[in-house]
Amino acid sequence: MVINFAAGPAKLPEEVLKEAQANLLNCNGTGISIMEMSHRSPNYGVFHELALRDLRELLNIPTNYKILLLQGGGTGQFAAVCFNLMGRTGVADYVVTGSWSAKAAKEAEQYGKVNLVVPKVQKYTTVPSQDTWKLDPNASYVYYCDNETVDGVEFDFVPALTNGVPLVCDMSSNFLSRPIDVKKFGLIFAGAQKNVGPAGVTIVIVREDLIGHHMKVTPSILNFEQMARNDSLLNTPPTFCIYVMGLVFKWIKRNGGVAGMTKNAATKSKLIYDVIEKSNGFYSCPVEKRVRSRMNVPFRIGSVEGVDALEKKFLAKAECQGMIQLKGHRSVGGIRASLYNAITVDETEQLAKLMTEFFQNNKTQN
Incomplete structure (x- = not known):
């Protein structure tokens, strides 16, 4: 899958x-x-x-x-x-x-x-x-x-x-x-x-x-x-x-019309932003909280010195689990999860689980 x-x-x-x-x-x-x-x-x-x-x-x-x-x-x-x-x-x-x-x-x-x-x-x-x-x-x-x-x-x-x-x-x-x-x-x-x-x-x-x-x-x-x-x-x-x-x-x-899409968007984006917020700085999102996108969640991993290595490791782990195209835009780098209407809550939960596990296994490298 x-x-x-x-x-x-x-x-x-x-x-x-x-x-x-x-x-x-x-x-x-x-x-x-x-x-x-x-x-x-x-x-x-x-x-x-x-x-x-x-x-x-x-x-x-x-x-x-x-x-x-x-x-x-x-x-x-x-x-x-x-x-x-x-x-x-x-x-x-x-x-x-x-x-x-x-x-x-x-x-x-x-x-x-x-x-x-x-x-x-x-x-x-x-x-x-x-x-x-x-x-x-x-x-x-x-x-x-x-x-x-x-x-x-x-x-x-x-x-x-x-x-x-x-x-x-x-x-x-x-x-x-x-x-x-x-x-x-x-x-x-x-x-x-x-x-x-x-x-x-x-x-x-x-x-x-x-x-x-x-x-x-x-x-x-x-x-x-x-x-x-x-x-x-x-x-x-x-x-x-x-x-x-x-x-x-x-x-x-x-599937509930636009109201259904709105509800799912809020649920999905909260799953990812919650992991970021609870990671004690291991994950970071540069966007001011009130205007953080529900559709495109950009984030970085680790400190300035180790960020590239950790992000490459995360992307490789994600691909092994069938999660693709998470690399950030070439102009800004980092990671970006796009949670458009067709992405399900279950699929988003799988990404949140991976992020949590990756944090637990790599937090000492930060």
Whole structure:
């Protein structure tokens, strides 16, 4: 048995993989694979519309919001957000609290003026209180990343904007892991490959009044107005990815909906953080407790002198027990356990048990 703690592409529910496997050659009696269907055929259209309908139900998305299924991942949306929204004033606010929001801000600098609302830091370990933010009243939008996969920082609040400036959020790595009030946002996007499907499709939820203000140079593939007008079928979408994503939505509904995912996320992350806190410094997490991610738990092992050797030893032990892809992001090192929706409580308990045993057997080396 292998337990995949990867940060993304991440584990998919076993039920979903088995269903996709069963339909791979002959999808629902059509005689062909979902990957062979025309994206404009009635057979594929059923899957496409069901996925949109289930997502709208899961998040209670209001009717004045469009759901777009696009390609290019979160990185593609770093540019698409600018192309479609920044032209309103030429300025945008960026709340940089981790590696991904920093990359988004850097991308945005190519298309307009970027106002960094919190001071630059060397290491991302917290989310500054909103009353310290330096917002530009002329901003086209305020952008933030709800959960930083690399750094393990997750917002514990939704920014409150009172001047009518749209709130834009990258929810790629905690999408459908907790309830959200969509009405508080102008735009939400999420790459599927963390919580809701295979890599290749990106979900965009955008308020209708924000569509149609794109820059003249906006590529068609990133143009929200064109995509909305064509039901995300302007060009060939990643049909197989959308099909699997639709299966994941149904799996979430069968397992308590977003509320069920929220409960599991709290249980799983507490298991790992409790081991860290009870290890007397053997394990350490650099992130401020109030904003520690429920999805991505980064930690280091041992003292500065022995950290590399102990971490390599831990990773080897984990792989021997079938726990894979626990190595931290190359930019920060260490260990990182990603606890997305498909990771079970039992699988997380196995990791917590390994961490406890490793601590007991190696604490004298610290």
